[in-house]
Amino acid sequence: MTITESDVAAPTTAPSVTTAVQPRGLYELVTTGDHTTLGRLYVLCSVVFLGGVGVLGVLSGAEKLDTTSVDLFGGVTSTWQTFVAFRLGLVFCGVLPLFIGLATAIVPLQVGSPAIAFPRAAAAAFWTWLLGAGLLIGGFAADGGLGEAPGLTGGTKTDGVALTLLGLGLLVVSLLLAAVCVATTVIALRTPGMTLRRVPAFSWSMLVAASVWFLTLPVLFGRIVLAYVDYTHSQTLYGAENALYDQVRWVFGQPTVYAFAIPALGIVTDIIPVAARVRQRLYDVVLGSIAVFGLLAVGSFASAPNTTDKFVFIAVGFVIVVPALALFGAWADTLRQGMPNSTGPIGAFGLALFGAIALLGGVVAGMLNVLKPLELRGTSAIDGQMAVVLLSSVMIGVGGIVYWSSKLTGRAVPEGLARLAVLPLLGGAVLAGGAEVIAGFFDQPTGLVTSPVRSTAEAMDAVALVGYGLFALGLLVVLAGVVRTFAPRGGSAPPDPWHGHTLEWASGSPPPVGNFREALPTVRSERPLLDLAENGGAA
Amino acid sequence: MATLIEQPAAAPAPAEMPRPRTLLVGTAFATVASVMVFIGLFGLYFTERTSVIKAASPQSRSTAWIPKGTISLVPGGMMFATMVMSAITMAWGVYSIRRDDRPRAYLGLGLTALFGLAVINQTVFYYKSMGLTIVGKNASLQALLIFTITGAHLVMVSAGVLFLGLMAFRALAGQYSSRQADGVVAASMFWYATVAVYTLIYFGIYVAK
Numbered sequence A: 001m002t003i004t005e006s007d008v009a010a011p012t013t014a015p016s017v018t019t020a021v022q023p024r025g026l027y028e029l030v031t032t033g034d035h036t037t038l039g040r041l042y043v044l045c046s047v048v049f050l051g052g053v054g055v056l057g058v059l060s061g062a063e064k065l066d067t068t069s070v071d072l073f074g075g076v077t078s079t080w081q082t083f084v085a086f087r088l089g090l091v092f093c094g095v096l097p098l099f100i101g102l103a104t105a106i107v108p109l110q111v112g113s114p115a116i117a118f119p120r121a122a123a124a125a126f127w128t129w130l131l132g133a134g135l136l137i138g139g140f141a142a143d144g145g146l147g148e149a150p151g152l153t154g155g156t157k158t159d160g161v162a163l164t165l166l167g168l169g170l171l172v173v174s175l176l177l178a179a180v181c182v183a184t185t186v187i188a189l190r191t192p193g194m195t196l197r198r199v200p201a202f203s204w205s206m207l208v209a210a211s212v213w214f215l216t217l218p219v220l221f222g223r224i225v226l227a228y229v230d231y232t233h234s235q236t237l238y239g240a241e242n243a244l245y246d247q248v249r250w251v252f253g254q255p256t257v258y259a260f261a262i263p264a265l266g267i268v269t270d271i272i273p274v275a276a277r278v279r280q281r282l283y284d285v286v287l288g289s290i291a292v293f294g295l296l297a298v299g300s301f302a303s304a305p306n307t308t309d310k311f312v313f314i315a316v317g318f319v320i321v322v323p324a325l326a327l328f329g330a331w332a333d334t335l336r337q338g339m340p341n342s343t344g345p346i347g348a349f350g351l352a353l354f355g356a357i358a359l360l361g362g363v364v365a366g367m368l369n370v371l372k373p374l375e376l377r378g379t380s381a382i383d384g385q386m387a388v389v390l391l392s393s394v395m396i397g398v399g400g401i402v403y404w405s406s407k408l409t410g411r412a413v414p415e416g417l418a419r420l421a422v423l424p425l426l427g428g429a430v431l432a433g434g435a436e437v438i439a440g441f442f443d444q445p446t447g448l449v450t451s452p453v454r455s456t457a458e459a460m461d462a463v464a465l466v467g468y469g470l471f472a473l474g475l476l477v478v479l480a481g482v483v484r485t486f487a488p489r490g491g492s493a494p495p496d497p498w499h500g501h502t503l504e505w506a507s508g509s510p511p512p513v514g515n516f517r518e519a520l521p522t523v524r525s526e527r528p529l530l531d532l533a534e535n536g537g538a539a
Numbered sequence B: 001m002a003t004l005i006e007q008p009a010a011a012p013a014p015a016e017m018p019r020p021r022t023l024l025v026g027t028a029f030a031t032v033a034s035v036m037v038f039i040g041l042f043g044l045y046f047t048e049r050t051s052v053i054k055a056a057s058p059q060s061r062s063t064a065w066i067p068k069g070t071i072s073l074v075p076g077g078m079m080f081a082t083m084v085m086s087a088i089t090m091a092w093g094v095y096s097i098r099r100d101d102r103p104r105a106y107l108g109l110g111l112t113a114l115f116g117l118a119v120i121n122q123t124v125f126y127y128k129s130m131g132l133t134i135v136g137k138n139a140s141l142q143a144l145l146i147f148t149i150t151g152a153h154l155v156m157v158s159a160g161v162l163f164l165g166l167m168a169f170r171a172l173a174g175q176y177s178s179r180q181a182d183g184v185v186a187a188s189m190f191w192y193a194t195v196a197v198y199t200l201i202y203f204g205i206y207v208a209k
Helices: A025-031 A035-065 A076-110 A119-141 A158-188 A201-231 A244-252 A262-276 A283-296 A311-319 A321-337 A346-370 A380-409 A415-441 A455-486 A528-535 B022-055 B058-063 B073-098 B102-129 B141-172 B182-207
Strands: none
Touching: A035 A076, A035 A119, A035 A380, A035 A455, A076 A119, A076 A158, A076 A201, A076 A244, A076 A262, A076 A380, A119 A158, A158 A201, A158 A244, A158 B022, A201 A244, A201 A262, A201 A283, A201 B022, A201 B141, A262 A283, A262 A321, A262 A346, A262 A380, A283 A321, A311 A321, A311 A346, A321 A346, A346 A380, A346 A415, A380 A415, A380 A455, A415 A455, B022 B141, B022 B182, B073 B102, B073 B182, B102 B141, B102 B182, B141 B182
């Protein structure tokens, strides 16, 4: 059987159910196509990588503190590589795999499917991603990275750069393959009665996100291939040592950076009504807003040179605030109906809500960045906006881990640790990103700072450094909580610890093989379990 | 004795929502992603081409991007004809499998795969006859973009042939029929995208120069 075969049918009858999936030994782990195991592996690896990325952020911030010399890492080249590694690591080893991992584990449960579509492809995607991450790290370790800083040459080794490009290409392809599996599950494997309007918000946001990634990441892959071909042959054009970063730079700016935050919107929408114990208000508006946000985040056009002056670029920077505000309106209206109490998922709620507020701040910062009179283009405000958007997305993703931890590992992340992580993660995201945005107002340039800047900007760099440190600390707390859920001692979590509204809570903790012990009844709304609880009738 | 009109033993099952098939949906997503690679590369190609042509003197604009005689149109035209024929045989294969005409379905799929292999062979020949290089002092922007785009298409054709071969073997094993032809239809979807991309390469790069 090959990866093109999917023996998963839309679930109409009760699947054969045995006990929960627990691969024994390395061979079973490597060859498993079980979506929960794969999701678990993604989440664990991405949290570990994010911790490493946090350390890189701290080191980069420390280097910025003394702008009179670039010597913390032994020269400009190493400093530049740290800067690039931080960005690549944050997106391709942290944010994207975190959401893909959550989706791989949770989306099949949410749509009532016994498995993920193309389980072998999903497994191949994970291991390829891990290999790509290894090659990327190896490339940087071999003094490669993405070449030299603009204006410099000769500081990086050929093989190391080629290895980095290869690793990055593998990362992009594997994440796309994983996204194909998730999106196909949402489209083709929904349980009877679950129309697209009744799909849970996280699954919907993953469908939107995957669609946007299909339109964006292949363009990046093409640029990587072009750079690789040139770098390994003549190194004169796209593959010139100091032009390599330009091929991927657009991914970290708006609107593309919003594409990585789309799943976060779905997570917030799933957590808030459960924490508030009420039905999500204006659900169609929420789904529509996520779709419009995704549509505006298609950033392939930004890969062309000199796009920041184009009307489309400026318009997107403004218009994308509208769906973001519409989402906030719907969430606020839901919270008006009922407030969370101490028996609900307070830790996950805090992470999701405050992460969403920080994300809105990032979107507003993006709007400021495109305003011509403010002259923020080319300043560190661009870096700050990226940091706020991505770090707040990570924070919401962490909320998702906490919320669904019983489905991921069978044990819940301790509520105390989750609540403890809220403040450092929020403080980290706001300080790290916000300080760089403010430094942009004082003309601090984007990227590497090699010349003295105003003292206010220097002060902001110190604040950003504290922010990255706080964020790394918050991730450490989360990692401790995640590791505790893997510990063999302690009993399993109940199937539905939060009185959830969507189908994943009808499954066991962790889900058994086939996901559901009984055939699911026809779904009649977007909140089948809430219907069941309210009416005591069919969902 | 059986009655003339059989009464159903039970009420008919409620109509279920029709679901798109898994393999078709997955292939559609993968095809979109594959095509986007080329759209990105073409965007870059035409941007660079336009800027070089704009910078050239009015007299030399027609040959500013690719000098005369660098790329012969004959092999490219042959490849285009081969790709068009492969699209026809592919459609024939799908048409036949949907009518349970297995011999013709195998013939259609086999011919399509053969045309695909021929295109790979022709591309290698084309590379050798082109007066472009990406190595050394004579390396040029045009060569880099053309070799990357056509090389990526070569990979796409190879993937298409593999996919097609796999689905043809499954069809041989009796997996696909008029009731369920998803695998073959999915392979055809990817193949048509391959043909469409080559059409753009042929007219956008080889003919327009």
